[in-house]
Amino acid sequence: MTALILPLIAGAVVGLTLGALGGGGSVLAVPALIYLLGFTPAAATTASLVIVTATSLAALYAHARTGHVRWKAGAAFAAAGILPAAAAGAAATHMPQAVLTLAFATTAILAGLHMLRPADTGRPGSGDVRPAKAAAAGVGLGTLTGLLGVGGGFLVVPALVTVLAFEMEAAVGTSLLIITANSLASLATRSSAAVSLDWALIGPFIATAILGARDGKRLASKVSGPRLQRMFAVALLAVAVFMVADAMV
Numbered sequence: 001m002t003a004l005i006l007p008l009i010a011g012a013v014v015g016l017t018l019g020a021l022g023g024g025g026s027v028l029a030v031p032a033l034i035y036l037l038g039f040t041p042a043a044a045t046t047a048s049l050v051i052v053t054a055t056s057l058a059a060l061y062a063h064a065r066t067g068h069v070r071w072k073a074g075a076a077f078a079a080a081g082i083l084p085a086a087a088a089g090a091a092a093t094h095m096p097q098a099v100l101t102l103a104f105a106t107t108a109i110l111a112g113l114h115m116l117r118p119a120d121t122g123r124p125g126s127g128d129v130r131p132a133k134a135a136a137a138g139v140g141l142g143t144l145t146g147l148l149g150v151g152g153g154f155l156v157v158p159a160l161v162t163v164l165a166f167e168m169e170a171a172v173g174t175s176l177l178i179i180t181a182n183s184l185a186s187l188a189t190r191s192s193a194a195v196s197l198d199w200a201l202i203g204p205f206i207a208t209a210i211l212g213a214r215d216g217k218r219l220a221s222k223v224s225g226p227r228l229q230r231m232f233a234v235a236l237l238a239v240a241v242f243m244v245a246d247a248m249v
Contacts, residue, residue, distance in 0.1 A: 012208040020216035039198070
């Protein structure tokens with residue numbers, strides 16, 4: 001019973017984050033799996049993709065019911081990123097873990113700092129799809145998803161806000177569609193590793209993550225977009241600093 005407490009708590013936190021912010025789930029899941037549950041870095045990244053895929057699907061359903069998913073733009077991002085995510089996922093197995101950790105932390109710091117910038121009030125959240133920009137951003141995000149073993153929501157949300165001028169609520173909802181597609185593509189290259197995972201720990205983790213995502217959706221409906229954006233940025237920076245410090249030890 002005691003062994004189940006940590007995955008249950010960690011899953012709830014990851015789900016709450018993903019449901020409320022549309023990303024950050026794997027940013028928290030990977031450290032939790034490594035430092036709390038004893039997974040190796042390679043197993044943690046694969047397990048994180050399984051967890052985030054399941055949780056993203058649950059959160060996507062909740063956001064879709066409230067009309068906060070822009071399906072056309074999300075499909076454009078996802079379609080552009082699926083093949084790069086799969087290719088990068090295969091390449092990541094041949095790269096040193098320390099290099100991947102530092103690359104991930106650096107990217108998270110840049111995204112967090114960008115999200116802390118004041119919102120551009122001169123650009124309303126029209127959500128108009130700009131195909132070329134959406135495709136270019138989708139390729140880049142898919143590559144990073146596969147390379148770093150994360151869902152990519154912490155990159156998708158700022159991309160949707162800046163590239164397509166989405167309001168924060170729509171960016172959060174649409175990011176979940178993209179996270180699911182990219183995670184599935186990356187998992188396709190890690191199927192053999194997924195079979196050997198400790199499902200006795202991952203199962204409870206997923207269950208509470210899904211429940212937490214529902215609560216996160218309700219939290220998102222009660223908190224203003226700019227405040228959510230600041231919370232998202234602070235969480236990114238905190239995790240990134242921790243990962244840099246750990247990698248440098």
